[in-house]
Amino acid sequence: xxxxPVQQEARPxxxxxxxxxxxxxxxxxxxxxxxSLHIRPGEAYGLVGESGCGKTTVAMALMRYLAPNAxxxxxxxxxxxxxxxxxxxxxxxxxxxxxxxxxxxDPGSAxxxxxxxxDQIAEVYRYHRGMAKGAGLxxxxxxxxxxxxxxxxRVLRRYPHELSGGQQQRVVIAMALATDPDLLVxxxxxxxxxxxxxxxxxxxVEQLRDExxxxxxxxxxxxxxxxxMCERVGVLYAGRLIEEGxxxxxxxxxxxxxxxxxxxxxxxxxxxxxxxxxDPIPGSLPPLGVEVEGCIYADRxxxxxxxxxxxxxxxxxxxxxxxxACHFHEEVPSISPSPETxxxxxxxxxxxxxxxxxxxxxxxxxxxxxxDVTAVAGVSFEVNRGEVFGLVGESGSGKTSLAKTLVGLVxxxxxxxxxxxxEVSSKEQRRNRELRxxxxxxxxxxxxxxxxxxTIQRILGRSLKLLAGxxxxxxxxxRMLELAASVRLEPRYLxxxxxxxxxGLKQRxxxxxxxxxxxxxxLCDEPVxxxxxxxxxxxxxxxxxxxxxxxxxxxxxxxxxxxxxxxADRIGVMYLGWLVDVGPAEAVFNPPHxxxxxxxxxxxxxxxxDAPRPRIKLEGTLPSPANPPSGCxxxxxxxxxxxDICKEQEPPWQRDGDGHVYRCxxxxxxxxxAQLADRPSALPD
Amino acid sequence: MAxxxxxxxxxxxxxxxxxxxxxxxxxxxxxxxRERYKELARALMRSKTxxxxxxxxxxxxxxxxxxRWVVPHQPDATDVIxxxxxxxxxxxxxxxxxxxxxxxxxxxxxxSVLTIAPLATALGIAGGVIVGLVTGYYRGIVDNVIMxxxxxxxxxxxxxxxxxxxxxxxxxxxxxVFVIAxxxxxxxxxxxxxxxxxEREREYVAAAKLRGESGPYIMGAEILPNIxxxxxxxxxxxxxxxxxxxxxxxxxxxGLRPPSPDWGLAVADGRAYLQIASWIVLFPALAxxxxxxxxxxxxxxxxxxxEE
Numbered sequence: 001x002x003x004x005p006v007q008q009e010a011r012p013x014x015x016x017x018x019x020x021x022x023x024x025x026x027x028x029x030x031x032x033x034x035x036s037l038h039i040r041p042g043e044a045y046g047l048v049g050e051s052g053c054g055k056t057t058v059a060m061a062l063m064r065y066l067a068p069n070a071x072x073x074x075x076x077x078x079x080x081x082x083x084x085x086x087x088x089x090x091x092x093x094x095x096x097x098x099x100x101x102x103x104x105x106d107p108g109s110a111x112x113x114x115x116x117x118x119d120q121i122a123e124v125y126r127y128h129r130g131m132a133k134g135a136g137l138x139x140x141x142x143x144x145x146x147x148x149x150x151x152x153x154r155v156l157r158r159y160p161h162e163l164s165g166g167q168q169q170r171v172v173i174a175m176a177l178a179t180d181p182d183l184l185v186x187x188x189x190x191x192x193x194x195x196x197x198x199x200x201x202x203x204x205v206e207q208l209r210d211e212x213x214x215x216x217x218x219x220x221x222x223x224x225x226x227x228x229m230c231e232r233v234g235v236l237y238a239g240r241l242i243e244e245g246x247x248x249x250x251x252x253x254x255x256x257x258x259x260x261x262x263x264x265x266x267x268x269x270x271x272x273x274x275x276x277x278x279d280p281i282p283g284s285l286p287p288l289g290v291e292v293e294g295c296i297y298a299d300r301x302x303x304x305x306x307x308x309x310x311x312x313x314x315x316x317x318x319x320x321x322x323x324x325a326c327h328f329h330e331e332v333p334s335i336s337p338s339p340e341t342x343x344x345x346x347x348x349x350x351x352x353x354x355x356x357x358x359x360x361x362x363x364x365x366x367x368x369x370x371x372d373v374t375a376v377a378g379v380s381f382e383v384n385r386g387e388v389f390g391l392v393g394e395s396g397s398g399k400t401s402l403a404k405t406l407v408g409l410v411x412x413x414x415x416x417x418x419x420x421x422x423e424v425s426s427k428e429q430r431r432n433r434e435l436r437x438x439x440x441x442x443x444x445x446x447x448x449x450x451x452x453x454x455t456i457q458r459i460l461g462r463s464l465k466l467l468a469g470x471x472x473x474x475x476x477x478x479r480m481l482e483l484a485a486s487v488r489l490e491p492r493y494l495x496x497x498x499x500x501x502x503x504g505l506k507q508r509x510x511x512x513x514x515x516x517x518x519x520x521x522x523l524c525d526e527p528v529x530x531x532x533x534x535x536x537x538x539x540x541x542x543x544x545x546x547x548x549x550x551x552x553x554x555x556x557x558x559x560x561x562x563x564x565x566x567x568a569d570r571i572g573v574m575y576l577g578w579l580v581d582v583g584p585a586e587a588v589f590n591p592p593h594x595x596x597x598x599x600x601x602x603x604x605x606x607x608x609x610d611a612p613r614p615r616i617k618l619e620g621t622l623p624s625p626a627n628p629p630s631g632c633x634x635x636x637x638x639x640x641x642x643x644d645i646c647k648e649q650e651p652p653w654q655r656d657g658d659g660h661v662y663r664c665x666x667x668x669x670x671x672x673x674a675q676l677a678d679r680p681s682a683l684p685d
Numbered sequence: 686m687a688x689x690x691x692x693x694x695x696x697x698x699x700x701x702x703x704x705x706x707x708x709x710x711x712x713x714x715x716x717x718x719r720e721r722y723k724e725l726a727r728a729l730m731r732s733k734t735x736x737x738x739x740x741x742x743x744x745x746x747x748x749x750x751x752x753r754w755v756v757p758h759q760p761d762a763t764d765v766i767x768x769x770x771x772x773x774x775x776x777x778x779x780x781x782x783x784x785x786x787x788x789x790x791x792x793x794x795x796x797s798v799l800t801i802a803p804l805a806t807a808l809g810i811a812g813g814v815i816v817g818l819v820t821g822y823y824r825g826i827v828d829n830v831i832m833x834x835x836x837x838x839x840x841x842x843x844x845x846x847x848x849x850x851x852x853x854x855x856x857x858x859x860x861x862v863f864v865i866a867x868x869x870x871x872x873x874x875x876x877x878x879x880x881x882x883x884e885r886e887r888e889y890v891a892a893a894k895l896r897g898e899s900g901p902y903i904m905g906a907e908i909l910p911n912i913x914x915x916x917x918x919x920x921x922x923x924x925x926x927x928x929x930x931x932x933x934x935x936x937x938x939x940g941l942r943p944p945s946p947d948w949g950l951a952v953a954d955g956r957a958y959l960q961i962a963s964w965i966v967l968f969p970a971l972a973x974x975x976x977x978x979x980x981x982x983x984x985x986x987x988x989x990x991x992e993e
Contacts, residue, residue: 025727404891407895408895409891409894409895433897436895436896436897440895441891441892441895443888443891443892444888445888448887448888448889449888449889449892450889450892451889451893451907451910451911452911453910453911454907454910462893462896462898463896466896466897466898467896467897510892513892513896516896
């Protein structure tokens, strides 16, 4: 289909010794350091690494979309027989979209909001194929069919904002594939999407790979996704390619200590806090552009020795397909988990301690111009003392509204909240100090949770003053040092402003602030989702430690089911303002569970490549909370839809022993049978 | 219950993630504020727009202070023999209808403008910041009522309101300052309010509410320090308008009174002789133009730097 003859080379993409620096304030920071990799025809190559390691820079260099202050200091990027870095602007413009295409992280901003979807896709055909307007639209329609969008006729006439995130990303993929490019770059294509949508998009990419013969560069921080999507994987660390090999081999037998550590610090499905603690990577990423004589990872490496500090290890072969930049790669498989991972003794924890938080039929309605939106529609649950209650659900399910109501940032419209048997007025101004001290919150985004203009000392001092009644002086100082120590924050950081701290350290400050008074209930709203995996593990361990030493309860909100399963004692699943599934963590994850939970669980990308599981796909998109479906709110998307009963009647709560309840018309025995039948290989635990 | 004793054993198990190299962190502790200003200054110095504007502005500011020691003639001294003389070595910019030296009057005229405009701007910014913070933070009825009043004020051309008020209250330097400040307040309030609307949704504001901070504290100590950028830009933009407005009011006879060497007044006076002695109008008008352009250049430069 492509007008240019397809280059039949073994390596359509060959990056050789690529070195890139950014100039900033007269200084030159090297962000990509001698990276060489190649992608074979039709191959999917995964590039993984934490934020700031240079993944996106490599992708941008490949498309030659580099920022103006980026300087290519050396190397070549061979593509289609030519060096992308020396192409003329004209050729480049033709090649982009024609031979190479890119799918960005945020589909919402990748589409022009003022042009109809159909016209945007047609433009690709008109520019690259010289088609007339009508023919372009026709081709666009055919392309939307290929990306399996429902009702392409209608979508063509829509503006991007009228589509859901998943549909938008399909449109972006359709545009990228419109010209049948030889190279498709996917830069974190599912990061901003919900778990079930993410699974859909990944399925789509997998299916399209068979139809289109593009080489794919797949960039992600999520190892599970890369393991699933790619044949070969490269691991970037501080701008250097430190390991490369076939996906399966790399994840099962990593030969660089960093890769091993990355794999160990994520909670795998089925891992629980009382069985094993997470294994965080010590230290942190080296600052941008740092020049090191020896191995860049030596400071954090458990097997580093003298040689590592003086001699940089080259990317040397482990076998003919697997390379690792480690002097001692044969020792890597025998690195034992750090003592940190010793199991936590969970003493006296659990349900025996009585109820701390009692929420009864809570309703939160927001007034808005186009009718009221009920974000939380009658939610009831209890949280016991010293218990972690996990709250999961997709965006728009009402998790955050529920949290804000519980903590008193917004008023409940109806319903009761009781803390320790005491009615809690939901108006924050009416909450007294005692109450404010008892209920605190850890926020999602460490960058905005701390006032950028205040020092850490001031941030913590203010909380100590207002929540613990310590007004300045030595007492406050002493307590502040204790507080900092309890979240493992060195005292020297107290004097700086948040900008001088990394995301992980900021989140420690945020946690310390919540613990300034002695809280009994802490709401954690996605506290680790903005953090890199290596930092995430340390923060989760910290939360577990604090929970045990302080005997607090958490309401832990997350979209990451593996994290929730690891941390939570009990779990509640929310859908469109309803709590649809509540019970002990393990019970919720195993049949019988609500059909929505079933879909969520099946959508988790996993590193366990040997246990492929059938995925349950949800039809359509999340209905608007302003106009929720009648009967069961899930009936429009339910894979186990029964018929009129689901449309007409609100489903009852079904009980399945040991405190597990779910809201569905299908009784437990029937549901268990059906769900087990659909999933012969039960979850790998 | 309390985190009374940080367990040393457990504290040791978790390796400290040190992000910032020790030296930077320690230095950053004490220098961060000073360094931030240094950084800002360096960025401003790189902006040609800003440097040119600042140079011209600086010239006029110095002039406004030292003019009495450098003028070749007394600005008010009349000379009946040398009226309406063109530029010459004795009178560089010529003389006006009363034989006063235009060059000296131009130099002296900077003082009134550079007193009225900054004072008016400062007052207008102060008023606008307070109104913007209150309406943006509390929203609701307060916001609705105040912003409708603001909309009402903005519906009138600025100068009409000023003329109206001065006609009623009488014209004096103080009144000119207040009038300009009053018409600026709603304009500034708009800008500040929109900045506050963004900041109030940030989580640090929620955290402050959760620990029980009062509204005034949150507005003044939490939000205000984070919106200084847009306020600084607004202030320089307003300063340009204030200079222009004060000159306009003088021109209309509602500002300063003769024999003040004010530029607006000079333009008004010289208007009648425009055909035979254009220099009487030309030089004060040029002076005014350079000053307004200079302030706008500074505003543009500042805006670029702040928005980066």
